[in-house]
Each structure stands twice: as C-alpha cells, then as structure tokens.
Amino acid sequence: MSSPYLSAQKIVKRFPGVIANNQVDFTVNRGEIHALLGENGAGKSTLMQILYGMYQMDSGKISIEGKQRHIHTSKDAIKAGIGMVHQEFMLVRRFSVVENIVLGMDSDGITGNLTRARERIRDLSKTHGLHVDPDQVIEHLPVGAQQRVEILKLLFREAQLLILDEPTAVLTPQETAALFQVLRHLAEQGHAIVIVTHKLHEIMSVSDRVTIMRDGCVVSALETRNSSENQLAKLMVGRDVSLRVTRSVRPRGKPILKISDLHVTDDRNQKAVTGIDITLHAGEVLGLAGVDGNGQSELAQALLNLRAIQSGQVKMADVDLTHRSPAEHHRNRLAYVPADRRHVGALMGLSIARNVILGSHGKYASQFGLLDEKKINRFAKELVRRFDVRPSDVDYMAGKLSGGNLQKILLGREIMRDPLAYVIEQPTRGLDVGAVEAVWREILSERDAGKAILLISAELEEILNLSDRIAVIYEGRIMGIVEAGDASIEKIGLMMAGVLPDSEAPEIRR
Amino acid sequence: MELDFFSGAFFASWLAASVRLAGPLLLVALGELYSERSGVLNIGIEGTMLLGAIASYLVAWQSGSTWFGLMGGILIGCIAGTYLSWMYITVQASQVVVGIIFNIFALGVASYVYRLALRGVSGPQTVEMFKPIAIPFLSEIPFIGPVLFNHTILLYATAGLVAVAGYVLFRTKFGLNLRAVGENPAAAETAGIRVSHMRYMCVIISGAAAGASGAYLVLAQIGQFRDTIVAGQGFIALAIVIFGRWSPYKAALAALIFGAADALQLSIQLFQIDLPPQLFLSLPYVLTILAMSGLVGKANQPEALMVPYRKE
Ligand SMILES: Nc1ncnc2c1ncn2[C@@H]1O[C@H](COP(=O)(O)OP(=O)(O)OP(=O)(O)O)[C@@H](O)[C@H]1O
Ligand SMILES: [Mg+2]
Numbered sequence: 124m125s126s127p128y129l130s131a132q133k134i135v136k137r138f139p140g141v142i143a144n145n146q147v148d149f150t151v152n153r154g155e156i157h158a159l160l161g162e163n164g165a166g167k168s169t170l171m172q173i174l175y176g177m178y179q180m181d182s183g184k185i186s187i188e189g190k191q192r193h194i195h196t197s198k199d200a201i202k203a204g205i206g207m208v209h210q211e212f213m214l215v216r217r218f219s220v221v222e223n224i225v226l227g228m229d230s231d232g233i234t235g236n237l238t239r240a241r242e243r244i245r246d247l248s249k250t251h252g253l254h255v256d257p258d259q260v261i262e263h264l265p266v267g268a269q270q271r272v273e274i275l276k277l278l279f280r281e282a283q284l285l286i287l288d289e290p291t292a293v294l295t296p297q298e299t300a301a302l303f304q305v306l307r308h309l310a311e312q313g314h315a316i317v318i319v320t321h322k323l324h325e326i327m328s329v330s331d332r333v334t335i336m337r338d339g340c341v342v343s344a345l346e347t348r349n350s351s352e353n354q355l356a357k358l359m360v361g362r363d364v365s366l367r368v369t370r371s372v373r374p375r376g377k378p379i380l381k382i383s384d385l386h387v388t389d390d391r392n393q394k395a396v397t398g399i400d401i402t403l404h405a406g407e408v409l410g411l412a413g414v415d416g417n418g419q420s421e422l423a424q425a426l427l428n429l430r431a432i433q434s435g436q437v438k439m440a441d442v443d444l445t446h447r448s449p450a451e452h453h454r455n456r457l458a459y460v461p462a463d464r465r466h467v468g469a470l471m472g473l474s475i476a477r478n479v480i481l482g483s484h485g486k487y488a489s490q491f492g493l494l495d496e497k498k499i500n501r502f503a504k505e506l507v508r509r510f511d512v513r514p515s516d517v518d519y520m521a522g523k524l525s526g527g528n529l530q531k532i533l534l535g536r537e538i539m540r541d542p543l544a545y546v547i548e549q550p551t552r553g554l555d556v557g558a559v560e561a562v563w564r565e566i567l568s569e570r571d572a573g574k575a576i577l578l579i580s581a582e583l584e585e586i587l588n589l590s591d592r593i594a595v596i597y598e599g600r601i602m603g604i605v606e607a608g609d610a611s612i613e614k615i616g617l618m619m620a621g622v623l624p625d626s627e628a629p630e631i632r633r
Numbered sequence: 634m635e636l637d638f639f640s641g642a643f644f645a646s647w648l649a650a651s652v653r654l655a656g657p658l659l660l661v662a663l664g665e666l667y668s669e670r671s672g673v674l675n676i677g678i679e680g681t682m683l684l685g686a687i688a689s690y691l692v693a694w695q696s697g698s699t700w701f702g703l704m705g706g707i708l709i710g711c712i713a714g715t716y717l718s719w720m721y722i723t724v725q726a727s728q729v730v731v732g733i734i735f736n737i738f739a740l741g742v743a744s745y746v747y748r749l750a751l752r753g754v755s756g757p758q759t760v761e762m763f764k765p766i767a768i769p770f771l772s773e774i775p776f777i778g779p780v781l782f783n784h785t786i787l788l789y790a791t792a793g794l795v796a797v798a799g800y801v802l803f804r805t806k807f808g809l810n811l812r813a814v815g816e817n818p819a820a821a822e823t824a825g826i827r828v829s830h831m832r833y834m835c836v837i838i839s840g841a842a843a844g845a846s847g848a849y850l851v852l853a854q855i856g857q858f859r860d861t862i863v864a865g866q867g868f869i870a871l872a873i874v875i876f877g878r879w880s881p882y883k884a885a886l887a888a889l890i891f892g893a894a895d896a897l898q899l900s901i902q903l904f905q906i907d908l909p910p911q912l913f914l915s916l917p918y919v920l921t922i923l924a925m926s927g928l929v930g931k932a933n934q935p936e937a938l939m940v941p942y943r944k945e
Binding site for chain 2: 175177196197198201207209211212213214215216217218222223225226227228229276
C-alpha cells in the first residue's frame, strides 16, 4: 500500500487547563473520505485547525507525502495543499463569488483582472458538479450554494486535502446527498477528504475510514465497512447509546400558544416572517423544520418579543403577549431555549450557579435585594444532579462547559421553572450523540408531562423523531403542516427546499 | 468698488476658497478611508494632524525648507500611526477610547513643544509656504481657471491621491484583500491574508495622511502654528468618510461641501453681510454631528469596522 497523503504524528496541544490533543496520530490517504468522530470537546476541531495553521501545536510532526512540513499560518497550509471549509462559512458577504475565491491569492500580479479566474471557476464548477454563478454576490446565495463556493475556493487553490468541519449541519437532506456526491467524485479524482461530523448515519454512508477521538486522544481508527453505528457510538462515548427514542401516542390537549398572522422583519428590515399561523397544543411537540435563514430564528425571537412584531398576534392561554416584555412572557409561563447558547442563552463569564438563576433572581434574593448564596447553591446542585451536568461543580464557569453540558443547563433552567409552553431552537446543534440522546429524552418527558413544545430545528432526524406534527417553514411562510405519521425524510426535505410534493398535497391543519 | 453678494466675483472667490479649504480635509479623509476600509476607526487622526502641524512648523522654521517641513509632518504621522495601530490591533484596546485619549495627549504635547520652541524668540515666527502654481492655459479659463487651476502642489497631489485610492481600493488585488479584512477578518485570515499586517499598514497610512494634512495647514494655509490650527478638522474628516460612503470619489465631493461651508463663513465676513458668522462657522460641525449620529445612514460601512480581530 502507498504511504498516506498526510500523516500527523504525536500531536500535542494544550490550552490552559486542558490537553485538547494528546499524542494524536492521524493519517489520510488520497482517494479516501475520512470521517473524524468524537464527543463534544474531544479535540477534533483543534486537530483540524492545527493542520490548517490556525493553531500552533506544542509538539508533534506533520508530513505530507512523506515529507515533513511546518505549518504556522493558513497560508502555509494552503501552500502545502490543505484546504478547510469551516463550520461557519468564511465568506465575505458583500463580495461576489469570484472575488471571494481569488481572495488572498498572490498569483496574477497586483491588478485585479478577474476574467481568467471566472473562466477557471466555470470549468471547475462543470467538472465537479458545483453549480454557482461567479458573479453572484454571496449574501444573495442560499447556504447550499455558499458551501459550494467554499469548496470551489479550495479547488481553485489546488488543495489536495479537503477538510470539512460539520458540513451538513445546515443543509437539507437533498443538499447533503448532493454534497456527498461531489465529495465522492473528488475522492475518486485522488483528493483526500476529511469530514468532521456527529451524524453516524452520514459516516456509514459516505466515509471509507473513521478516526474516533475521546478526551483528546485517538481511541480507534478503522475501516467504515467493518464497523456499525452502534460500535462507533460506543467507541466514542465509552458506553452504549441508542438514538432511538420512543414516543408514546397521546391525544392532543387544549390549545396553549396561538400565533396568528405574524409578520416580522429581519436585521436588515427585510421581510423574514410573512403571515404565520400556528396553534400549539398541550402535550404535543410541533416540529418546525426548515433550512437556516428561512425566518425561523426571527419567528422565535418575535414570539418572545426579543424582536419587534410588525403585525399579528401572540397569545398564551388567552393572554395577549404580542408587544409585552420578555419578563411577562416568563410570568405567563412561556419558556425559551435559544439557538445561540453562548451569546443569548448564557453568560459565559459567570458560574453555573449564577446562570441557572438568571431570570428568577427575585426568588433567590432577600428582602434587601441581597442574593442568598445558600439557596442558590442548593438549587444549582439539584439542577446539576437532575440533568447530569459535568462537571458537577456549580462554581465552574459556564464558558468552559462543552456544548452538550451547557445545553443541559439551559434546558434544565427552563424545565425547573415549570412553564406551560416552550420555544426550543436548534437544541442539539453541534452536540455529540450522547448529549443528543439526553436532550431528546428531556424534551419528550416534558411533552409527556403535558407541556406544549415548539421545536425549531434544521435537523430532520430530530424533527421526525420528536414531533407529533411537523410544520415546514420556507422563506418566512409555512409550506404546510404534516402529521408525524404521514411524514418522510424525502417529503419534508422537498418542502424545506420550497417544493410541495405534487402527488399528495400536504394536509394543512391549524 | 462696490461688491455685490450675488456677483460672479463673489462666487468665483467663494468656490476657489472652498477648493482651497477642502484640500487638507480631503487628504486626511483619504487616509482614514484606508484605515476604515480595513476595519479600524482611527479617531486619533485629529491629534495626529496637530502633531503633524507642529512638527512641520518646527522643521520648516529650523531648516528653512517647506519640503523638509512636509516630510517632518509625514514622519511624525507615521510614528503616531504606528503607536495607534499597536494600541488598536495588538493591544486591542477600545478604538474610540484610545483615539480620544490620544487626541488629548497630542494637544498637550503640541502646545507644550510650541511654547518651549518659542522661548527666547520674539513673537510667533512665520515659515515659508508652498506657493500657488497657476497651470498654464488652464488657469486662464474664465471662472474655472482661478477656481480649480491656481492652487499649491499639495492640492494637486491630494486630487491625484483620490484617483490613486480609487484604483488601489477597487481595482487591485491588494485593495480586494484590504476590503475583505474590513468586512470579514476571519474569512480574510483563512484565505491566507495576514489581517493584523494589513490593518497595521492601513492605520499607518492614515497616520501619514493626517500628519501630511497637519503640515498642509501650516505650509499652505497659515504659515504659522497655533494650538487651534486643527480645530476639529480630523473629526470633520471622519464625517466626510461617512458622507462619502467609504468611497474616495464621493469623499472628495463631501470634502468640497465641507470646504464650501467653511469658505462661506469666511466670505460672509469679508463681504460684511449682516448675518452672524457664528451661524456659518458652526455649519461643518453640525454636519459632522449629523453624520456621526448615524442619521446619514450606514450603507457601505465595512461590516467589521471597530471589531477587533483575534487570531485564535
Ligand atoms: N481557544 C481555546 N482556548 C481554550 N480552550 C480551548 C480552545 N479551543 C478549544 N479548547 C478546548 O479544547 C478542547 C477540545 O476542543 P475542540 O473544539 O477541539 O473539540 P471538538 O471535538 O471540536 O468539539 P465539538 O464537537 O464540540 O466541536 C475542549 O476542552 C475545549 O474547551
Ligand atoms: Mg468542533
């Protein structure tokens, strides 16, 4: 067998207080798609950012095609033939596709004549099935197309190794399938491809080999076809996990949250939500599926009045909350778990204990307004125990928690307040399977306790596993509401892309 | 001779003065444009102008050469720009706070040095100035000639720099990279651009332009130094950048409007018209406040303006 394209040996990277990579060995071959799997905080992104020159390793060795290379900046990495698509796209919104692609390249002298670049982009698009118009401006492109631009950017730089960090988090199932086809094609052409993902079924369907990391170490590297989803999950978490939740059938209760004819604009004053009607009942999970950026976050913010409502009404058990303060939403027992855990959901510089009392300070203060530390600690300890937060030290800083544990705290905080209804946004984005399982279980147990839950998620599997009814949002409108029994990945996926399945019109129920 | 307020002579002299006064404003605004396009709001240009003015004054006085004076202004501008970019980019202190503190510091230094230099000298010293150069033929065109083609070399150079900035920012790879740094530094860095190098360079350019602009005031307009020589023109340049929508050509237009407002105030005093000159004196500052308060709109503002970038 030929030697690997890239081989990283004994990589060590320390951050204050953690060893993010501990003697990591990692190899990728030309022609293969290599999946990198691991729990939150296992050190996957750290390893990839070292390869791409964004972090400096403390010790270790990187060789490409047998020759040792020193990579200190992204520029070095690009020169060495390494390219990376970051989870958050690295594109300049107001530049065109071609401008984004030639950015930072020093060929072609100082003048910015882009005619030749355009030609090459068209060629590359054609050969690899990455359709995009070089003169479109990025901000007018859907996410799927932006991702194609990112990949073109790498190919334009003649990257041989392509690293993709959680590339499917924001795609429809159809877009994901198309992406995988492109990746397969690239691998066949001799590129080496690394994909970081938490989705086991994707690993099974697209990858040739898997490397599994836990606590900064590589625990295993194996051929995909000799493994199974269960085995991968077990290797990664160190115990058995099942991503099969059982959802009992229960009758819908009475209406709790009524949204009628809601209109909301986005940050740039463009229409984001145009005339949405939804009624949420007790004891149901209503899944709101949709590709990111179709108005779902604006909708969530408007429901809590964190964003101004242009017109329409939000009613909670007959109380009109339309233009009332978020505190009043709280008082009327509507809870919110935001998508942006780190900036909206928590105060990263404060301890777990301080974060879990946010919004209920009054309950933990004496009559003179002083905080009652004992009471706070008692409450925080209870929450940490009940939701199995690690570490269990309530003085631990929230900013240092892994995504999964932070999410347990945000969800736990709301659950402990005993609300009637929840607006939960992207609850498992970026979480590993172990954490996903825990969050799903909590959401379903709240539903079984008779709570009404609006679950906003771009993750179809999550929607299909948890929802009693599924609404699909596209360009600020509800495409239709489907009973869980009638839903399939294909049908919902098409609706997410704005296509109504013509064979059977979706039943619209309110 | 009886001068009519609405006569052609009035207009010609007013417009010529507008162009003349717009020169230093435009020069410093052009420098600021580089800095802001790369994502750094350099408020320190006000103080840098003052330092440029005192440096050029002292050098020109001691050496007797206006050109040495100009170079002294530019040099001190580069030094100030280097210090400011270190504070903005490496230390990552608040750009507004650093800029304002620096302006106060510059005021203190400039007036102190000026008093020190004048010790034992009787009265303020006047320095040699750049002379207006009438461009052959063009300057003889009626009306337009005296308005546009009878100015100092500094004004012609500044006009040339408008075209240079337009070309560099929008027609070269370097300009593309520079603007990318101001729009999305993380994207620029991953594309292989050194964000901090780029920002250092741009802030130093704005410092050099501000230093030159301070020298401009001394060497082409006043011939002397005084503490109030800059009098907020650096802040006005910040407004010009906003009115100019971060484009050099539009900034030139905006600078002319500010120059015109300033010139009007002078002309009105000259022609003894019965209007309080304070009204017109305050006009550029009122426009500045409007621009800074966001009333003019933020179309084209670089997205990462004032956002420090930390490479992880
Ligand atoms: N810049 C940083 N400073 C300090 N600690 C860091 C930094 N980046 C990562 N870490 C820590 O290093 C460890 C590994 O993080 P890393 O982001 O590589 O994990 P990951 O496997 O990519 O996780 P996820 O699946 O959540 O993306 C974590 O404990 C994390 O808190
Ligand atoms: Mg990661």
